[in-house]
Amino acid sequence: MAKRITIDPITRIEGHLRVDVEVDNGHVSDAWASCTMWRGIEKILEGRDPREAWLFTQRFCGVCTTVHAMASVRSVEDALKLEIPANAQYIRNLVLINHGLHDHIVHFYHLSALDWVDVLQIPKADPAKTSSLAESLSPWTRNSRNEMKAAQDKVKAVAASGQLGIFANGYWGHPAMHLAPEVNLLAFSHYLQALEYQRKANQVVGILGGKTPHIQNLTVGGVANAINLDSQAVLGMERLEQIKVLMDEVAAFVHQVYLPDACAISAMYADWFGIGSGVTNYLAVPELPIDAKATQFDLPGGYIPGGDVHAVRAFHTHADEAFRQSVIEDVTHSYYAGRTRLHPWKGETVPEYTDWQADKKYTWVKAPRFENKPTQVGPLAQVLIGYAQGHPLTRKWTDAALDKISAVAGKKIGVAQLHSTMGRHAARAIRACMLAELSQRHWQLLVDNIAKGDLSIHNPPSFPSGEIQGVGTHEAPRGTLSHWTVINGGKIKNYQAVVPSTWNASPRDINGAHGPYEASLLHSPIANPELPLEVLRTIHSFDPCMACACHTFDPSGRQIAKVKVL
Amino acid sequence: MKRVLIAGIGNVLLGDDGVGPYVARVLSSSFEFETGVQVEDLGTPALDLIDHLTGLDALILVDSVDDGNPAGTIALYRKEDILRHGPPVRMDTHSPALTESLLAADFVGSAPKEVMLIGISGSRYDAGCQLSVPVQDAVAHVIDEVLLELDRLNLWYEPIEGKGSEIWWDSAPELAASR
Numbered sequence: 067m068a069k070r071i072t073i074d075p076i077t078r079i080e081g082h083l084r085v086d087v088e089v090d091n092g093h094v095s096d097a098w099a100s101c102t103m104w105r106g107i108e109k110i111l112e113g114r115d116p117r118e119a120w121l122f123t124q125r126f127c128g129v130c131t132t133v134h135a136m137a138s139v140r141s142v143e144d145a146l147k148l149e150i151p152a153n154a155q156y157i158r159n160l161v162l163i164n165h166g167l168h169d170h171i172v173h174f175y176h177l178s179a180l181d182w183v184d185v186l187q188i189p190k191a192d193p194a195k196t197s198s199l200a201e202s203l204s205p206w207t208r209n210s211r212n213e214m215k216a217a218q219d220k221v222k223a224v225a226a227s228g229q230l231g232i233f234a235n236g237y238w239g240h241p242a243m244h245l246a247p248e249v250n251l252l253a254f255s256h257y258l259q260a261l262e263y264q265r266k267a268n269q270v271v272g273i274l275g276g277k278t279p280h281i282q283n284l285t286v287g288g289v290a291n292a293i294n295l296d297s298q299a300v301l302g303m304e305r306l307e308q309i310k311v312l313m314d315e316v317a318a319f320v321h322q323v324y325l326p327d328a329c330a331i332s333a334m335y336a337d338w339f340g341i342g343s344g345v346t347n348y349l350a351v352p353e354l355p356i357d358a359k360a361t362q363f364d365l366p367g368g369y370i371p372g373g374d375v376h377a378v379r380a381f382h383t384h385a386d387e388a389f390r391q392s393v394i395e396d397v398t399h400s401y402y403a404g405r406t407r408l409h410p411w412k413g414e415t416v417p418e419y420t421d422w423q424a425d426k427k428y429t430w431v432k433a434p435r436f437e438n439k440p441t442q443v444g445p446l447a448q449v450l451i452g453y454a455q456g457h458p459l460t461r462k463w464t465d466a467a468l469d470k471i472s473a474v475a476g477k478k479i480g481v482a483q484l485h486s487t488m489g490r491h492a493a494r495a496i497r498a499c500m501l502a503e504l505s506q507r508h509w510q511l512l513v514d515n516i517a518k519g520d521l522s523i524h525n526p527p528s529f530p531s532g533e534i535q536g537v538g539t540h541e542a543p544r545g546t547l548s549h550w551t552v553i554n555g556g557k558i559k560n561y562q563a564v565v566p567s568t569w570n571a572s573p574r575d576i577n578g579a580h581g582p583y584e585a586s587l588l589h590s591p592i593a594n595p596e597l598p599l600e601v602l603r604t605i606h607s608f609d610p611c612m613a614c615a616c617h618t619f620d621p622s623g624r625q626i627a628k629v630k631v632l
Numbered sequence: 633m634k635r636v637l638i639a640g641i642g643n644v645l646l647g648d649d650g651v652g653p654y655v656a657r658v659l660s661s662s663f664e665f666e667t668g669v670q671v672e673d674l675g676t677p678a679l680d681l682i683d684h685l686t687g688l689d690a691l692i693l694v695d696s697v698d699d700g701n702p703a704g705t706i707a708l709y710r711k712e713d714i715l716r717h718g719p720p721v722r723m724d725t726h727s728p729a730l731t732e733s734l735l736a737a738d739f740v741g742s743a744p745k746e747v748m749l750i751g752i753s754g755s756r757y758d759a760g761c762q763l764s765v766p767v768q769d770a771v772a773h774v775i776d777e778v779l780l781e782l783d784r785l786n787l788w789y790e791p792i793e794g795k796g797s798e799i800w801w802d803s804a805p806e807l808a809a810s811r
Contacts, residue, residue: 107645107759122801125645128676176679176736220739231715232735258740265683279675 068095071595073602082612083571085583085601086424089592094601097580097587099571100422100429101612109415111561116142116553117286117527119561123549124280126563129611131279132165132271133542134563137549142286142527144385145536145553151522152358154288156512157301159354160309161274161281162540163505167316168267169543170445170498174328174491175253175260178606181599182331183253184243185233188221191247200252203330206322208259209252217255237599245334253331256323263319266312273309274301288524293516310509317502328495329467332488333474342487342604344586345440346373348447349569351389351548352381353541354504356511360384364504365541366460368451369436373485378454385537385548393548393564396433399426399573406576407435410550411535413562433572433581434564442582443545443569444608446484446493453481463499467492487586490607529556542566544609570608583608633668634689636787637744638778641674641681641695641730644801648703648754648767652694655774657798666788681733690746692781693730694774696767697751704753704766706773711747746785750777761801 068090088096107126111119120138124131136158143150150158193214200209224231237243245253268278274291275281283290292300332338352367360383367381369388381389394407403418422428435441452460464481471479471492484493533554540547545566552560572581580588586604593600640656642649653673660671674684685691697707715734730749737743752774755764763771782789 109759110645110761118800122645125643125675125801128643128674129678129680131675172679224739232732232739261682261736261740265686268680268683279677279680280673 069595071598073598083605083610084422085587085605086422087587087592087598087601089595092592094587094590094592097584098424098428099431099573099581099583099605101431101571108561108563111558114558115556116145116529116551116558119551119558120284120286123563126565127611128279129169130542130544130547130565132161132275132281133540133547134549135281135284136162137538137540137542137547137563138551139284139286140384140538140540141536141549141551142538142553143536144538145534145551146286146527146529148287148525148527149358149360150288150525151520152515153293153512153520153523155355155358155360156508156515157274157283157289157291157523159508160505160512161271161283162354163501163508164267164270164274164313164316166501166543167320167498167505168264168271170494170501171260171264171267171316171320171324173543173609174324174494175257176264177609178491179253179257179331180233180236181603181606182243182335183245183250183257184238184240185221185230185236185250185254186225186238187243187245187247187250188218188254189225189247191218191251193218193251196248196251196255199248204322204326206318206326209255214251214255217258218251220258221254237597237602240597240599241593242599242603245331249330249334253327256327259319259323263316263323267316270309270312270316273305285524286527288522291523293521293523295516306509306513313502313505313509317505320498320502325463325467325495325499326470328491329470330474332492333471333479335488336471336475336477336479338488338603339479339483339486341590341600342490342586342607343373343485344584344588345442345580345582346485347371347436347439347441348373348450349436349441349443349546350448350451351384351539351541351546354508355384356508364459364507365448365500366452366455366457367448367541367546368455369441370447370451370454371437371439375450375454375481378451380455384539389539389548390537392437394435394438395562395564396435396575398433398576399428400432401427401430402432410537410548410562410564411552411560413550413560415562429571429573431568431571431573433575434569435572435575438575438577440572440575440579440581440585441569443566444490444493445497445543445545446490447545448541449493449496450481450484459500459503460496463496463503466499467496487604487607494609529553531555533559544611545569567608567611571610571612583610634666634785634787635687636669636690636692636782636785637684637688638669638671638692639674639684639694640672641676641693643676645759645761647756647758647760647762648752648764649696649757650761650801651696651752651754651763651767651771651774654763654799654802655694655771655778658771659775659778661795661798662791664790664792665782669782669787669789677733678729679733679736681729682736685733685737685744686742688744690785691744691748692778693747693749694778695730695749695751696754696757699751699753701753702766703755703764704770706770706777707751707753708777709749709751711743714747714749748781750774750781761803
């Protein structure tokens with residue numbers, strides 16, 4: 067008999083994302099993804115100066131600050147048809163690349179690896195065997211027996227104290243966890259090292275952006291990083307060398323640790339290359355422009371319909387006409403009033419809350435659709451779209467990853483298996499490798515351009531009296547982000563952000579078509595409905611970010627004092 | 633030199649959730665602090681918070697709390713109170729993660745020994761850049777609590793004048809011409 071389980075903030079899981087699944091004979095027969103938090107903060111932008119919109123949009127979310135800032139300035143520049151100087155492109159690209167690297171490393175090691183790695187198995191591992199295993203996978207220099215032993219000792223100490231601390235929330239001992247103790251230890255030692263390397267990537271963002279979180283160096287028309295190669299106060303050779311060192315270290319970690327780990331672990335759970343596919347329409351926008359006019363990009367974009375890589379369509383600009391015209395948001399099953407389907411420039415955000423109703427409205431997330439179809443975004447979309455177009459860098463790292471995975475799995479894992487839960491993890495590692503390589507290239511592009519004598523960083527905007535509209539896109543760590551703005555007389559009249567997690571967490575639409583999270587859960591095995599680890603694995607593979615909202619601390623602990631305000 | 637961070641956290645676009653950043657900016661524009669004491673508006677960090685905690689001697693956090701008390705009520709918490717219940721399982725990989733960040737920093741041995749969370753109960757968390765009246769009225773008392781904690785830690789500070797308000801989000805937009 068079918069049984070419905072709700073995994074939401076009120077029961078086992080915290081956060082703003084709720085998932086309901088119907089389980090029948092050990093498999094998911096239906097699924098609903100919903101967001102329990104009102105997301106209508108774009109309203110705040112109405113009436114404001116478009117030049118300062120990015121300061122507000124980067125507060126949408128504490129994780130995705132940089133990406134919302136970037137999409138915002140690009141949307142205003144698109145409306146004004148304002149080009150930015152080449153230096154500004156490269157500086158922005160370096161910020162985006164390093165933000166992306168930080169984000170992907172944290173996602174793999176700190177936010178999702180523990181869905182696969184069983185910390186309680188670590189004390190049983192042999193550190194010497196772990197070290198030889200690690201050295202067979204990678205030339206990384208921090209895989210020694212001592213390094214492994216130190217990581218193991220930390221876990222043993224925590225286990226002996228009976229307080230699991232940060233690891234108290236895992237589904238340890240779940241039957242779906244089956245890595246050898248040595249693999250668990252290897253992954254865990256890299257979990258600790260990853261804390262250092264994600265910080266280095268974030269330091270680059272901080273150096274170029276002025277601070278993190280909330281970079282300060284953007285401006286509509288370019289960047290605010292004054293360039294003088296001989297100065298230590300502004301962006302000069304000293305700071306450029308400093309970020310180069312950090313980026314080299316991060317690139318080594320990504321190529322020699324993250325990719326081998328992602329390949330080995332995914333190969334050891336090779337059945338998950340056959341689970342969690344769901345929606346196979348894929349969308350990505352081109353990213354990392356290499357010229358001032360943004361006519362050429364280092365990361366390709368496009369659209370793949372129905373998983374057919376041969377039918378890929380390429381996008382040639384940040385926002386091709388096909389993209390501009392083809393995005394709508396459907397609110398049939400979302401807590402909003404008004405017309406069912408609207409283009410973002412005409413978008414409305416009028417709340418109409420009802421209870422959670424399986425066949426009516428059940429979420430605060432709107433349902434973005436591309437050509438009226440549910441569409442998956444994220445690293446997998448970008449990798450498949452690049453691969454389908456024969457993009458050399460994508461092919462290089464995808465082929466390298468699939469070779470490693472196939473070797474460990476002992477069977478062929480090809481591009482067709484990437485449409486899956488594990489495919490999303492593999493694709494994120496592939497994309498990280500591409501970004502790490504591109505960090506070097508864009509650093510060189512910037513240095514070479516400055517060496518030619520070009521110090522330009524900003525083209526000033528001027529606003530016409532009438533109405534204009536623009537879209538700014540960014541291929542963010544979680545996928546295609548677009549900010550749609552309508553400006554009248556130099557003031558914002560309408561503003562809509564269509565974010566990656568909205569594409570992926572979207573509910574059913576007017577045609578009843580499931581959103582990507584929902585579709586990916588259909589047919590998934592569920593060993594134990596009380597501990598739905600399999601649901602977490604598939605949902606976490608998308609890297610959900612619903613945090614674009616409130617922060618309020620929920621004090622489940624005891625307060626030491628209450629101060630009475632008189 | 634002691635390394636101390638006074639961090640306001642919260643979303644400045646969501647009413648009373650913005651009280652942490654608000655207090656941080658009032659503090660940094662109205663006081664000078666001993667070298668080593670930083671004041672930051674950290675917005676709504678997730679695990680990134682680990683990087684800000686690493687290597688500190690003391691941490692003073694200002695955040696809105698959801699504890700059912702009347703708006704403007706101030707409550708103080710220490711590290712063990714924050715960590716009492718351990719981290720929850722999360723569906724959303726990026727939910728606010730104060731507990732997780734403290735635990736992770738603790739695990740690698742880089743967490744501050746002294747942690748104080750000053751929590752302010754709010755009343756409205758919908759879209760809007762202004763604090764409710766009771767929370768606005770509590771700001772001066774929150775600042776007193778921060779200064780008391782600095783006293784306890786034997787740290788020097790002094791009021792300064794002449795710096796303007798840094799609350800850039802607090803202004804109402806002009807009405808759009810067409811609406």
